[in-house]
Structure formats: structure tokens, C-alpha cells
Amino acid sequence: MPKVEVNGLYKVFGSSPLQIIPLLKKGMNKATIFKKHKHNVGVNDISFTVQEGEVFVIMGFSGSGKSTLIRCLNRLIEPTGGSILIDGEDITKASTSRLREIRRKKIAMVFQNFGLLPHKTILENIAFGLEIQNISRSERNEKAAEMLKLVGLEGYENAKPAELSGGMQQRVGLARALATEADILLMDEAFSALDPLIRRDMQNELLSLQEKMKKTIIFITHDLDEALKIGDCIALMRDGEIVQTGPAEEILQNPADDYVSNFTQNVNRVEIITASSIMRRAEAIVLEKSGIRTAAHTMKELGISSIFVTDRSGVLLGIVTIDKVSGLIKKGTEALANIIDNDIQTVRPEASIDEIIPLFFQSNYPIAVIDDEGKLKGIIFKSTVLAGISGEKGECV
Amino acid sequence: MILNSKIPIGDVTENGIDWLTENYSEFFTGIRDSIETIIDGLFWFLISIPIPIFIALIVLIAWYLSSKGTAAFAGIGLFLIQNMGLWEKTMETLALVGAATLITLVIGLPLGILMSKSNIAEKILRPVLDFMQTMPAFVYLIPAVYFFDLGAVPGAVATIIFAMPPIVRLTNLGIRQVPGDVIEASKSFGATSWQLLFKVQVPLAVPTIMAGLNQTIMLSLSMVVISAMIGADGLGRVVYEGITQMNMGKGFEGGLAVVILAMLLDRITQSLSAEQNVSGKAYVKNLLAKRVKNKSV
Ligand SMILES: Nc1ncnc2c1ncn2[C@@H]1O[C@H](COP(=O)(O)OP(=O)(O)OP(=O)(O)O)[C@@H](O)[C@H]1O
Ligand SMILES: [Mg+2]
Numbered sequence: 001m002p003k004v005e006v007n008g009l010y011k012v013f014g015s016s017p018l019q020i021i022p023l024l025k026k027g028m029n030k031a032t033i034f035k036k037h038k039h040n041v042g043v044n045d046i047s048f049t050v051q052e053g054e055v056f057v058i059m060g061f062s063g064s065g066k067s068t069l070i071r072c073l074n075r076l077i078e079p080t081g082g083s084i085l086i087d088g089e090d091i092t093k094a095s096t097s098r099l100r101e102i103r104r105k106k107i108a109m110v111f112q113n114f115g116l117l118p119h120k121t122i123l124e125n126i127a128f129g130l131e132i133q134n135i136s137r138s139e140r141n142e143k144a145a146e147m148l149k150l151v152g153l154e155g156y157e158n159a160k161p162a163e164l165s166g167g168m169q170q171r172v173g174l175a176r177a178l179a180t181e182a183d184i185l186l187m188d189e190a191f192s193a194l195d196p197l198i199r200r201d202m203q204n205e206l207l208s209l210q211e212k213m214k215k216t217i218i219f220i221t222h223d224l225d226e227a228l229k230i231g232d233c234i235a236l237m238r239d240g241e242i243v244q245t246g247p248a249e250e251i252l253q254n255p256a257d258d259y260v261s262n263f264t265q266n267v268n269r270v271e272i273i274t275a276s277s278i279m280r281r282a283e284a285i286v287l288e289k290s291g292i293r294t295a296a297h298t299m300k301e302l303g304i305s306s307i308f309v310t311d312r313s314g315v316l317l318g319i320v321t322i323d324k325v326s327g328l329i330k331k332g333t334e335a336l337a338n339i340i341d342n343d344i345q346t347v348r349p350e351a352s353i354d355e356i357i358p359l360f361f362q363s364n365y366p367i368a369v370i371d372d373e374g375k376l377k378g379i380i381f382k383s384t385v386l387a388g389i390s391g392e393k394g395e396c397v
Numbered sequence: 398m399i400l401n402s403k404i405p406i407g408d409v410t411e412n413g414i415d416w417l418t419e420n421y422s423e424f425f426t427g428i429r430d431s432i433e434t435i436i437d438g439l440f441w442f443l444i445s446i447p448i449p450i451f452i453a454l455i456v457l458i459a460w461y462l463s464s465k466g467t468a469a470f471a472g473i474g475l476f477l478i479q480n481m482g483l484w485e486k487t488m489e490t491l492a493l494v495g496a497a498t499l500i501t502l503v504i505g506l507p508l509g510i511l512m513s514k515s516n517i518a519e520k521i522l523r524p525v526l527d528f529m530q531t532m533p534a535f536v537y538l539i540p541a542v543y544f545f546d547l548g549a550v551p552g553a554v555a556t557i558i559f560a561m562p563p564i565v566r567l568t569n570l571g572i573r574q575v576p577g578d579v580i581e582a583s584k585s586f587g588a589t590s591w592q593l594l595f596k597v598q599v600p601l602a603v604p605t606i607m608a609g610l611n612q613t614i615m616l617s618l619s620m621v622v623i624s625a626m627i628g629a630d631g632l633g634r635v636v637y638e639g640i641t642q643m644n645m646g647k648g649f650e651g652g653l654a655v656v657i658l659a660m661l662l663d664r665i666t667q668s669l670s671a672e673q674n675v676s677g678k679a680y681v682k683n684l685l686a687k688r689v690k691n692k693s694v
Contacts (some may be wrong), residue, residue, distance in 0.1 A: 074585055076581060076584060076585055100587040100589065101587070102587075103584070103585060103586060103587035104586065104587035105587075107585075108585070108586065109582070109585040109586075111578055111581070111582055113578045114578075114582075115578040115579055115581060115582030115583075116579075116582075117579060117582075117583075117597060117601075118579075118601065119600045119601055119603075128583070128586060129586040129587075131596070132583075132586050132587055132588050132592055132596075133587070176586075180586065186585075
């Protein structure tokens with residue numbers, strides 16, 4: 001069963017919206033209806049499904065109906081027609097109290113303008129969804145503190161939203177949504193108000209959270225790069241309709257019409273992938289602080305066979321492998337410095353994928369991404385590169 | 398078209414009031430007694446606080462909520478009042494204003510909330526509020542006396558009617574001003590309308606509501622002298638007697654006490670409406686922060 005299934009969804013704004021649906025079914029378009037009947041079509045006969053754990057991205061120019069569509073999914077906007085099945089239950093038929101239950105437990109939302117409560121502290125904001133459910137203060141604060149840590153905002157518990165930067169505020173928005181343990185996340189241009197660098201951070205963060213949490217995410221953006229980066233499946237909207245749905249690759253290769261190719265032109269998949277967009281967080285040990293035993297322990301914990309070594313300031317020194325480390329342990333010598341292999345390949349974060357691929361032929365280790373000062377920023381594995389090119393992280397219906 | 402005969406607005410009003418006083422006298426006596434109890438209770442509470450302690454408390458509150466300047470003003474002003482021998486009169490006035498404000502809040506806040514929630518209520522209440530506020534306050538005295546006899550109660554009632562509009566208006570405004578995205582976010586997490594109202598809208602409207610409270614208190618004070626004309630006690634009586642006895646000094650002293658009271662209440666309630674970085678609050682916050690830090694070290 002799909003997690004979310006939308007069938008023939010309509011939303012018409014105006015005084016008698018129901019009368020407009022037959023006209024739409026006959027094929028009258030949004031512009032004519034606006035001119036002749038003074039009704040505004042927000043969503044026009046939309047159907048799609050989202051599988052559990054999938055990231056479904058909705059794209060389209062301004063006014064194409066993205067926000068209207070996503071708000072229909074939790075009925076912040078009341079649909080005019082059609083059905084929305086969440087775990088098989090048609091929520092368009094849900095009673096007010098059932099709907100409230102669904103909003104509390106199943107669907108959480110992250111907003112473009114954050115929508116934080118200015119009079120509450122960060123911790124209280126994160127706990128807000130739980131407070132609404134009348135969960136006791138101690139229990140909800142505990143959960144909120146956990147989420148706060150998850151999004152990296154320790155120390156800001158008692159700050160007010162206005163004291164935080166945009167990026168930090170959106171982390172709060174995300175943490176608030178995660179705190180309710182809803183398994184569907186609706187994100188309406190959640191990162192659009194952030195500057196590009198922060199935005200990229202947030203995308204990476206969402207991806208790494210998603211790896212752990214496997215939420216079902218419906219994400220709106222009008223940035224194609226963002227869509228390609230985080231989406232398993234992309235839907236393109238125009239005038240309230242979905243023009244094309246499919247995995248990123250398919251949309252890039254076979255645009256359904258000019259509107260779609262307009263969106264996707266100038267995008268060369270191989271070029272737009274940079275080292276920073278596919279790298280994973282680097283697990284590394286610090287030379288001065290670690291002996292061979294820490295190295296062995298860390299590798300065992302992470303289940304990896306080699307690990308990068310940096311100095312105290314994060315500058316990359318080289319890599320050590322598990323065989324060499326265990327060899328040393330058997331011999332009883334301690335000096336980690338002696339077995340560091342510095343025959344590793346490194347790239348800059350902005351390096352494109354065609355610079356990266358050849359490096360794998362020259363080295364057996366993962367590739368290290370370093371900045372101008374030689375500090376380790378991330379790691380790229382062979383498998384990630386391949387996944388990055390093919391663009392297919394999963395099937396999508 | 399000009400009518401020759403006069404439309405009997407005045408007569409009808411008078412007859413209506415007569416009818417009400419005759420048929421609902423118990424109702425009005427009940428209200429009268431309750432308001433009287435509140436005013437008296439408040440007065441006895443205020444007068445039972447020893448003067449030095451009272452002054453010290455007000456100075457502290459002024460410093461905490463407003464500024465050192467206000468605190469100094471409070472100290473000097475209250476000392477002056479005591480020195481002029483007007484302490485008891487001032488407490489009577491304070492009790493009258495306090496009771497009127499309290500009742501105004503109890504009626505005005507729900508009305509303001511209702512007005513913010515329903516466009517129909519807003520359409521109906523808006524002209525009523527305009528009427529209440531622009532009708533010269535003297536006019537309220539007549540029916541107030543009719544219904545409630547002479548004394549502090551009709552004064553309080555006239556004051557309540559006259560001072561009600563700002564609190565209703567600003568409660569409405571404050572709630573309507575809460576940003577749509579905050580409300581949307583709260584709904585998306587499954588807030589009920591009550592939760593939305595009391596956890597989001599009202600808290601966010603508090604500064605605006607406080608601005609309304611400030612105006613309400615100021616309007617109440619402006620009624621003090623007028624109420625004295627129908628027998629309310631307090632500073633108004635002092636001023637009123639000053640006028641009728643052509644006693645310039647007495648009238649001025651009473652007036653001065655009213656001004657001091659007004660300025661004090663204004664400064665203190667104004668600071669509630671704006672989250673300023675007031676000296677006292679910042680100082681206390683710092684102290685607390687330091688204590689917590691020391692504890693955790
Ligand atoms: N409350 C409303 N009343 C009338 N029309 C509306 C309302 N909300 C949205 N619309 C209309 O519905 C259409 C879709 O709007 P929507 O906000 O969903 O677009 P969008 O794709 O989210 O745009 P953007 O990228 O600018 O956020 C637009 O034509 C808009 O004018
Ligand atoms: Mg939008």
C-alpha cells in the first residue's frame with residue numbers, strides 16, 4: 001500500500017467552486033475559468049502516489065499550485081473534490097477530530113517562513129506539537145531536547161526564535177516537525193528563504209536525517225538542483241496540473257513538453273554534481289588524541305576498513321587501514337603516526353564529477369574532500385558516485 | 398425633508414429607563430452591591446498597607462518594569478501625596494479606578510476575543526464602541542444615577558462604559574494581527590481552536606492588549622473628577638470641592654495628586670505593552686542567570 005495516494009484532486013477558489021469542476025473536466029483551462037467565471041483554479045485533477053520512505057518533490061513556477069496542493073494533503077486548505085488516502089484512509093472524509101488526530105500523529109509540516117512561535121523559547125517551539133497533544137512537560141521537553149541535539153542546536157534551548165539566524169530557525173522548524181514522530185513530512189519551500197550555503201547545508205542535513213529516519217517526504221521547491229539532490233521522484237506542475245512525474249533522470253532525459261524542458265534545460269547531470277553534493281560526512285580520528293586502539297575501536301564501531309586521520313585543526317594527514325592497525329597491536333607497538341598512508345586522492349568541494357571519477361582508478365581508498373587549508377570536509381565512496389550519475393535512488397510510480 | 402414634529406428620542410430614552418428601573422430594581426441592586434463590594438474590598442486592602450511599605454513596593458515595581466526615572470518619580474510623587482494629606486483620598490480613587498478597570502477587563506477581553514473571531518460581531522460592535530467612546534462621558538452619569546443611586550457605584554459604572562472601548566478594540570486588533578503563518582503552523586500540528594486562542598493568539602496579542610489596558614486606565618482616571626459630581630469619593634471629590642468652594646489651593650492639590658497617579662499608572666502599564674530592555678528587568682535577569690551559572694559550576 002502506498003503511504004500517500006492522491007486521486008483526482010481539485011481545489012477551486014471562489015464562491016461556488018463545485019460548479020467549476022464539470023467545466024474543468026470538459027477541459028476548460030484555468031485562464032478561461034478565471035476570466036469567465038471569476039474562480040481561481042488552484043489544483044486541477046491531480047493524482048499521484050508516494051511510497052513509504054520516498055522523497056517526492058513537487059516543482060513548478062510561481063502560481064502553479066504547489067502550495068495549494070501540499071496544504072490539501074493535511075486539509076489546511078479544504079479540497080473541492082477528489083480523495084487523499086493516507087495509509088489507505090481517505091482523509092477528505094475524516095471528521096474534525098480525526099483530522100486533528102492525523103495532523104498530530106501522522107503528518108507534520110515545515111514552512112517556508114518557519115512559522116515559529118515568537119513568544120516561546122526554542123525548546124518550547126520544538127515541543128509545541130507535543131504540547132498540543134497534552135503530553136506532560138517533562139516528557140515533551142525530553143523529546144524536544146533530543147530533537148534539538150539532532151539538528152545541532154544544543155545551547156539554544158532558552159533562546160527566542162528572533163535571536164536565531166534563518167538557517168537555525170528552519171532547523172527548529174524541522175526539529176518541531178520531527179518531534180511528533182509523524183512519518184509524513186510536508187515541506188513547502190522549506191529551504192527557499194535561506195542563503196545558498198546554508199541551504200546546501202540544510203539539504204545535506206535532511207538527506208542524512210532521511211537516511212536514518214526513512215520518513216515519507218513531500219517537498220516543494222522551484223530549484224531544480226535541490227529537486228535533483230533530494231528527490232527520489234519529481235512531479236512538475238503547471239496551472240494546477242501535474243505535467244510530468246518520474247524519477248529525476250527520466251524527467252531530464254525525456255521532458256514531456258516544452259514547459260518541462262524549459263525547467264530542465266542547461267542542466268547536465270554530470271556537470272551539476274559536485275564533490276560537496278555527493279560527499280558523506282567524514283569519520284576521522286585525530287592523531288594527537290588517538291592511539292592505535294582508538295583507531296581500531298572507531299573502525300569497528302563504524303564497520304569500516306580504513307579511516308582518515310587528521311591533526312587537531314582538522315587538516316588531513318592520511319589514512320590508516322584496519323590490517324595495519326591490528327598488525328601493530330599484535331606487535332605491541334603504539335605509534336599510529338608510522339602507519340599513516342598518505343597516498344590518497346583529494347578533491348576540492350567544488351570539483352565536478354568528471355574530475356572525481358578518474359581518481360578512483362588511482363586509489364583504493366575513498367576520496368577525501370578538502371578545503372583550501374587542507375581540512376577534511378567529507379568523503380566520497382565509489383558507490384555514491386555511481387548512484388549520483390544514474391540519479392536513480394529508487395523506483396517511482 | 399424637515400419634520401415639523403420632533404422625533405421623541407429623549408422621551409423614549411427616559412421612558413425606557415424608567416421602565417427598567419421599575420421592573421428590574423432587584424437586578425440593579427444586585428449589581429450595585431457587587432460593585433460596591435469590589436470597590437470597598439480594594440480600598441481596605443490598599444489602605445491597610447502601611448504607607449512606607451506601599452511606597453517602597455511601588456518604587457520597586459516601577460524600577461523593575463519601567464526605569465530608574467519612573468522609580469524616582471514614584472518615590473517623590475507618592476511622598477508628596479502623603480505630605481499633602483491626600484493619602485486616603487488617593488487610595489479611594491485608586492480603588493475606584495482599580496475596580497472599574499478590573500470589571501472592564503472581565504467584560505472587555507471576552508468581547509474583544511469574540512470580535513476577533515467573528516466578522517459579524519466585529520461589524521455590530523464597532524459602531525457600538527464608537528458610540529460609547531464619543532458620547533460625552535457626562536451623559537452616562539444620568540442613567541447611572543437612575544439605576545444605581547448616588548455614590549461610587551454609578552461613578553464606576555459610567556467609568557466602565559466610557560473606558561471599555563480601547564480594551565475591546567485592541568484585544569481584537571492584537572489577535573487579528575497575529576501572523577497567518579504562525580496560525581497555519583499551529584493548525585498543522587493539530588491545535589484545537591481553544592489551543593490556538595490561548596496558546597498562540599492571546600499570548601502574541603498581549604503587548605497590544607496591554608496598550609489597550611493603558612488607555613483604559615487613563616480614561617478611567619479622566620472620569621475621576623466627573624464621578625465626584627455624583628457623589629463618588631476620592632481625589633475627584635477634593636477637586637470638585639475646590640471648585641465649588643472657590644478654594645484654589647485645595648483644587649490644585651487634588652489635581653496634582655490625580656496627575657501624579659495618572660503619570661505613574663501610565664508609565665508602569667506602558668512598559669507592559671512594549672518588551673523594552675528595561676533596566677530593572679535586565680538586572681534581575683542577569684542576577685538569576687549568574688545564580689544559575691554559579692550553581693552549575
Ligand atoms: N486563498 C486563495 N484564494 C484565491 N486564490 C488562491 C488562494 N490561494 C491560492 N490561490 C491561487 O491558486 C493558484 C496556486 O497558488 P499557489 O500558492 O498554490 O502557487 P505556488 O505554486 O505555491 O506558487 P509559489 O511558487 O509562488 O509559492 C494561484 O493562481 C493563486 O492565485
Ligand atoms: Mg507556494
